[in-house]
Amino acid sequence: xxxxxxxxxxxxxxxxxxxxxxxxxxxxxxxxxxxxxxxxxxxxxxxxxxxxxxxxxxxxxxxxxxxxxxxxxxxxxxxxxxxxxxxxxxxxxxxxxxxxxxxxxxxxxxxxxxxxxxxxxxxxxxxxxxxxxxxxxxxxxxxxxxxxxxxxxxxxxxxxxxxxxxxxxxxxxxxxxxxxxxxxxxxxxxxxxxxxxxxxxxxxxxxxxxxxxxxxxxxxxxxxxxxxxxxxxxxxxxxxxxxxxxxxxxxxxxxxxxxxxxxxxxxxxxxxxxxxxxxxxxxxxxxxxxxxxxxxxxxxxxxxxxxxxxxxxxxxxxxxxxxxxxxxxxxxxxxxxxxxxxxxxxxxxxxxxxxxxxxxxxxxxxxxxxxxxxxxxxxxxxxxxxxxxxxxxxxxxxxxxxxxxxxxxxxxxxxxx
Amino acid sequence: xxxxxxxxxxxxxxxxxxxxxxxxxxxxxxxxxxxxxxxxxxxxxxxxxxxxxxxxxxxxxxxxxxxxxxxxxxxxxxxxxxxxxxxxxxxxxxxxxxxxxxxxxxxxxxxxxxxxxxxxxxxxxxxxxxxxxxxxxxxxxxxxxxxxxxxxxxxxxxxxxxxxxxxxxxxxxxxxxxxxxxxxxxxxxxxxxxxxxxxxxxxxxxxxxxxxxxxxxxxxxxxxxxxxxxxxxxxxxxxxxxxxxxxxxxxxxxxxxxxxxxxxxxxxxxxxxxxxxxxxxxxxxxxxxxxxxxxxxxxxxxxxxxxxxxxxxx
Numbered sequence: 001x002x003x004x005x006x007x008x009x010x011x012x013x014x015x016x017x018x019x020x021x022x023x024x025x026x027x028x029x030x031x032x033x034x035x036x037x038x039x040x041x042x043x044x045x046x047x048x049x050x051x052x053x054x055x056x057x058x059x060x061x062x063x064x065x066x067x068x069x070x071x072x073x074x075x076x077x078x079x080x081x082x083x084x085x086x087x088x089x090x091x092x093x094x095x096x097x098x099x100x101x102x103x104x105x106x107x108x109x110x111x112x113x114x115x116x117x118x119x120x121x122x123x124x125x126x127x128x129x130x131x132x133x134x135x136x137x138x139x140x141x142x143x144x145x146x147x148x149x150x151x152x153x154x155x156x157x158x159x160x161x162x163x164x165x166x167x168x169x170x171x172x173x174x175x176x177x178x179x180x181x182x183x184x185x186x187x188x189x190x191x192x193x194x195x196x197x198x199x200x201x202x203x204x205x206x207x208x209x210x211x212x213x214x215x216x217x218x219x220x221x222x223x224x225x226x227x228x229x230x231x232x233x234x235x236x237x238x239x240x241x242x243x244x245x246x247x248x249x250x251x252x253x254x255x256x257x258x259x260x261x262x263x264x265x266x267x268x269x270x271x272x273x274x275x276x277x278x279x280x281x282x283x284x285x286x287x288x289x290x291x292x293x294x295x296x297x298x299x300x301x302x303x304x305x306x307x308x309x310x311x312x313x314x315x316x317x318x319x320x321x322x323x324x325x326x327x328x329x330x331x332x333x334x335x336x337x338x339x340x341x342x343x344x345x346x347x348x349x350x351x352x353x354x355x356x357x358x359x360x361x362x363x364x365x366x367x368x369x370x371x372x373x374x375x376x377x378x379x380x381x382x383x384x385x386x387x388x389x390x391x392x393x394x395x396x397x398x399x400x401x402x403x404x405x406x407x408x409x410x411x412x413x414x415x416x417x
Numbered sequence: 418x419x420x421x422x423x424x425x426x427x428x429x430x431x432x433x434x435x436x437x438x439x440x441x442x443x444x445x446x447x448x449x450x451x452x453x454x455x456x457x458x459x460x461x462x463x464x465x466x467x468x469x470x471x472x473x474x475x476x477x478x479x480x481x482x483x484x485x486x487x488x489x490x491x492x493x494x495x496x497x498x499x500x501x502x503x504x505x506x507x508x509x510x511x512x513x514x515x516x517x518x519x520x521x522x523x524x525x526x527x528x529x530x531x532x533x534x535x536x537x538x539x540x541x542x543x544x545x546x547x548x549x550x551x552x553x554x555x556x557x558x559x560x561x562x563x564x565x566x567x568x569x570x571x572x573x574x575x576x577x578x579x580x581x582x583x584x585x586x587x588x589x590x591x592x593x594x595x596x597x598x599x600x601x602x603x604x605x606x607x608x609x610x611x612x613x614x615x616x617x618x619x620x621x622x623x624x625x626x627x628x629x630x631x632x633x634x635x636x637x638x639x640x641x642x643x644x645x646x647x648x649x650x651x652x653x654x655x656x657x658x659x660x661x662x663x664x665x666x667x668x669x670x671x672x673x674x675x676x677x678x679x680x681x682x683x684x685x686x687x688x689x690x691x692x693x694x695x696x697x698x699x700x701x702x703x704x705x706x707x708x709x710x711x712x713x714x715x716x717x718x719x720x721x722x723x724x725x726x727x728x729x730x731x
Contacts, residue, residue: 055704100653100658101653105646106448109443113443113444126650126653130646130648202554203547203553204553
C-alpha cells in the first residue's frame with residue numbers, strides 16, 4: 001500500500017494555504033494508522049543483565065569483564081541481532097556488584113525488575129553464589145563468567161550455568177600438566193617450595209599441593225605463607241635461596257606475586273621454573289608490560305583465550321586499541337554472552353524457562369566462543385569440556401604452552417641458566 | 418515502662434509491617450531487608466556505644482560469631498536453623514561478655530577500648546579465614562532448601578517481617594533499658610564513671626551487662642544475614658564493613674536514643690540508594706557523593722538527626 005510506506009510527514013499541505021487539504025489529512029491519518037504497525041515490525045529488544053564488580057577491590061576485573069560482554073553485544077547487534085527473534089537487538093542492563101555478595105544480590109533484583117532474560121557475570125565466587133541464588137527465585141538464567149568455586153554448580157540450581165572450569169578441574173589439570181611438562185623435559189624438577197597467601201584460595205591451594213605433589217614424585221621442601229597485603233618479600237626470598245628448590249609454586253594475588261618475583265630477580269634467585277596456579281599476575285599483561293624481566297618465563301595455569309582462533313586476535317586488537325590490557329575476563333565474558341545468544345537462537349523466544357532448557361541442551365554446535373575448550377556439554381550446569389591452560393610469558397607475550405591442541409608456543413622448561 | 422512508652426514503637430512496627438503489601442518489587446524488599454539487618458546491628462552497637470559511652474570499632478566480632486554459629490551448627494551438626502540461630506545469638510553474647518571481662522577489668526576506656534575491640538574482630542577474621550570449621554577462605558554455603566521450617570522463604574516478604582520483628586524486639590529492649598535501673602546506671606557510667614562509682618554503681622557489672630546485650634542484638638543481625646544470603650566468608654562475617662555500618666547508623670541517627678539507629682540506618686541506606694539513582698549508572702560516583710555527604714553531616718553541627726530536629730524547633 002503506497003500510503004503506508006510514504007512517511008506521514010509528506011502529507012501535502014500546499015505552502016501558503018494555511019490549512020490542511022482533504023488529501024493531506026487522509027494521507028496523514030493513514031500514515032498515523034500505519035506507524036504503529038511499522039514500529040511493531042521492529043522486534044522488542046532482548047534485555048541482558050551484565051553483572052560485574054566495577055567498584056571496590058575487584059574493580060579492575062569487573063571492568064575487563066564488562067568490556068568482554070559489551071564487545072559481544074555490540075558484535076551481535078551490528079550483525080543484525082538475534083535472527084530467531086526477527087533480528088531483535090540485545091540491550092545491556094548493567095549492574096555493579098560492588099565487590100560483595102549483597103551488591104550482587106541487589107543488582108539481580110533490580111535486573112529482574114527491569115525484565116532481563118538472563119544474567120551474565122559475577123566474577124568472584126561469593127558474588128556468583130549469592131547472585132545466582134537470587135536469580136533462581138525467578139527462574140532467571142545465570143551464567144557464571146569466572147567464579148571457580150565448585151560449590152557454584154553443586155547446589156542443584158536449574159538456572160545456573162558455568163561455561164568456564166571450576167577449581168577442581170583447574171587444579172587437576174595443573175598437577176597433571178606439571179607432571180607431563182617435567183617428564184617431557186627429563187624430570188629436571190624434584191624439589192618444590194610452595195609460597196601462598198594465607199587467605200582466600202592460597203591456603204586451600206597449598207593444602208592441595210601438600211597432599212598431591214609427593215605422590216607425583218615431588219618433594220615439598222617447605223610451605224611458606226604470607227599475609228595479603230604483604231609489604232616485603234625479602235625474608236621469603238632468602239628462605240627460598242637457602243632451600244634452593246628446583247621449582248617455586250606460588251599462590252598469591254597480583255601485588256604479592258609481583259613483589260615476590262621482583263625480589264627473586266633482584267636477589268638473583270633463579271630456580272628451574274616458577275609454576276603458578278590461578279595466579280593473579282602471571283596471566284596478566286600489566287605484569288608483563290611493567291616488569292618484563294621479572295615476568296619472563298613465568299608459567300601459570302589459568303583461564304585463557306584460544307590463541308588459534310582468528311576471533312581471539314581480532315578481539316585482542318579491539319581491546320588493545322582502547323589502551324587496555326588483554327585479560328582473561330574479557331574473552332570469558334565475551335564467550336558467556338555468545339552462549340546466551342546461541343541458546344536464544346535455539347530457543348526461538350526470549351522466555352526464561354525456554355532459555356534455561358536451551359542452555360542446558362547446548363551442544364558441540366556452539367562455536368562462537370573463543371575459549372580453548374572441546375565440544376560444549378553441560379552436566380548440572382557445568383560445561384564438561386571447560387579447562388584451564390598452561391601459559392608462559394615468552395618474549396613479552398603470554399603464550400599457551402599446554403595442552404598441545406591449543407598451544408601456540410613450546411614450553412621453556414627448565415629455565416636456561 | 419508504661420504502655421505509652423511502647424506506643425511509638427508499635428506505630429513504627431505497624432506501619433513498617435504493612436509495607437510489603439504495597440511494595441512487592443524484589444528490589445525494594447531486598448533493600449528493606451538489608452537495611453533492617455544493618456539497623457539491628459546498629460541497635461546492638463547503640464546499647465554499648467550510645468547508652469554506655471563505650472565506643473566499639475569491632476562489633477563485627479559479634480556479627481560474625483552469630484553468623485558462623487548459625488551456619489556451622491546447621492552444616493556440621495545438622496541442627497535446625499531456628500535453634501542454630503538462637504545458639505548463634507547466645508555465642509555472640511558470650512563473646513561480648515568475654516571481650517568485656519578482658520577489656521573492662523583492665524580498665525580500658527575510650528580509644529583504648531575501641532582499638533581492643535577492633536583487634537578482637539581482626540583476630541577472629543584471621544582465625545575464621547584459616548580454620549577448618551569455618552570453611553577457611555572458601556567460606557560456608559548454607560544449603561538452599563526453601564521451606565519455612567528451614568528459615569528460608571519463597572517470598573522475601575516473610576523474611577522482611579521476621580527482620581522487622583527482631584528490629585521491633587530490639588527497640589522494645591532499648592526502651593526498657595532506657596527506663597530501667599540498668600539503663601540509668603549505664604548512662605551514669607557514660608557521663609562520669611568515677612562519679613557513678615562514688616554513688617555505688619558497680620561500673621564493671623553494668624558495662625558487662627551492656628556489652629553482653631549489645632553482642633546478642635548485633636549477633637541477631639549476623640544470624641539473619643547468614644540465613645538471608647546463605648553464604649559467609651571471613652571478610653563478610655568479621656570484616657570491618659559491618660563494624661563501620663553498625664556505628665555509623667546510630668551516630669547519624671542519634672546515639673543513645675531508642676530510634677536513633679533505625680533512623681540512621683534507614684536514612685544512610687536510602688541516601689546511598691538515592692545517590693545511586695541520581696548519578697545513573699556511572700559506577701562509583703554515587704559512593705563519592707555519599708562519602709562527601711557523610712563528611713558534611715559529621716563535620717558540621719548539628720551532626721545528627723536529633724540535633725537537626727532541635728535546631729528546627731528553635
